[in-house]
Amino acid sequence: MRDDSFFLLPEGLLISDFVDDPEFTEVTFNGEVYTLYRIVRITHEATDHPQGWTHMANVVRVRAPALGVALLRIVGRSIEDARVSLSGIVP
Amino acid sequence: MLRLHFAGPQGHPLSSSLALVGTTTTIGATLNAIRTNRIDALLFAYEWAHPMKAVRATVSTEAFPPFIAVHERASRAAMVHTLACGFDGLVGTIDGSDAIINKIERIVDGTWSFDSEPWLREVGLSRGLLAKELELSEDDDEQLVDLVGTGLPDEDIASLMNWSIQRVRNRIENLLSNNQLSYRTQLAVIRAASLKVPDFS
Numbered sequence: 216m217r218d219d220s221f222f223l224l225p226e227g228l229l230i231s232d233f234v235d236d237p238e239f240t241e242v243t244f245n246g247e248v249y250t251l252y253r254i255v256r257i258t259h260e261a262t263d264h265p266q267g268w269t270h271m272a273n274v275v276r277v278r279a280p281a282l283g284v285a286l287l288r289i290v291g292r293s294i295e296d297a298r299v300s301l302s303g304i305v306p
Numbered sequence: 307m308l309r310l311h312f313a314g315p316q317g318h319p320l321s322s323s324l325a326l327v328g329t330t331t332t333i334g335a336t337l338n339a340i341r342t343n344r345i346d347a348l349l350f351a352y353e354w355a356h357p358m359k360a361v362r363a364t365v366s367t368e369a370f371p372p373f374i375a376v377h378e379r380a381s382r383a384a385m386v387h388t389l390a391c392g393f394d395g396l397v398g399t400i401d402g403s404d405a406i407i408n409k410i411e412r413i414v415d416g417t418w419s420f421d422s423e424p425w426l427r428e429v430g431l432s433r434g435l436l437a438k439e440l441e442l443s444e445d446d447d448e449q450l451v452d453l454v455g456t457g458l459p460d461e462d463i464a465s466l467m468n469w470s471i472q473r474v475r476n477r478i479e480n481l482l483s484n485n486q487l488s489y490r491t492q493l494a495v496i497r498a499a500s501l502k503v504p505d506f507s
Contacts, residue, residue: 236472236473238476239472239475239476240472240476240478240479242460242475244489246460246490247489247490247491248489248490249478249479250479251476251479251480251483278483293470293471293472293473295470295471295472
């Protein structure tokens with residue numbers, strides 16, 4: 216996922232430095248399907264991203280576990296929107 | 307000969323060649339008929355699908371006959387709705403008495419069920435979806451499903467509940483998961499369908 220708007224964040228930062236709740240729901244299929252994820256680490260921050268994303272994070276799917284990368288729009292310590300690309304299924 | 311009972315608001319629309327052991331025009335009388343008479347199949351007007359779900363739920367712990375909806379036309383849409391309501395079959399009056407009797411006999415003896423229809427299996431709809439009672443675990447779950455059931459988007463629900471959009475979505479996901487539902491619309495429809503219908507009989 217190459218995007219010049221994103222900058223790598225230091226590893227020492229905590230999830231709680233960015234959001235109140237590390238669990239968020241991605242809504243897909245025209246607002247019908249709700250999938251719960253948990254942030255493992257917030258890896259990148261964006262400035263003036265053309266699609267409005269503010270952060271990138273490593274995530275795990277909570278039910279039917281899987282690994283992925285999420286684009287997040289964080290506003291006021293709350294995740295307002297997310298788009299997840301799964302990269303692996305946890306056996 | 308099968309002992310058939312018909313329930314509907316305006317008497318039965320079936321041909322006289324279909325011998326009925328009884329007809330009821332109120333929900334209360336229908337419930338009473340099921341409990342007191344030996345009936346092989348309960349036929350009912352399709353427009354009564356919603357109250358008949360409540361009747362079936364009431365007698366669920368007892369032995370009850372197959373519930374078969376009667377519609378003018380046994381269309382695919384009507385079949386899907388009947389399956390989702392948890393009933394056993396649907397017959398169309400337009401098909402004629404012989405076809406109706408034949409189908410009722412097959413439903414009663416178990417040689418026909420919704421599983422017999424390949425196109426219906428492909429839809430992947432679980433039987434009785436609309437007859438489910440929602441499992442609500444948190445205090446404000448009821449308020450949340452009421453708002454979903456009125457058709458509000460997540461953003462408006464967040465505003466009304468004074469929650470973040472993240473909290474609204476996480477809670478809806480939790481409700482869907484706890485109730486083994488796949489789609490948000492299913493949550494809304496089940497909530498709307500679960501509102502109790504009074505019986506004015």
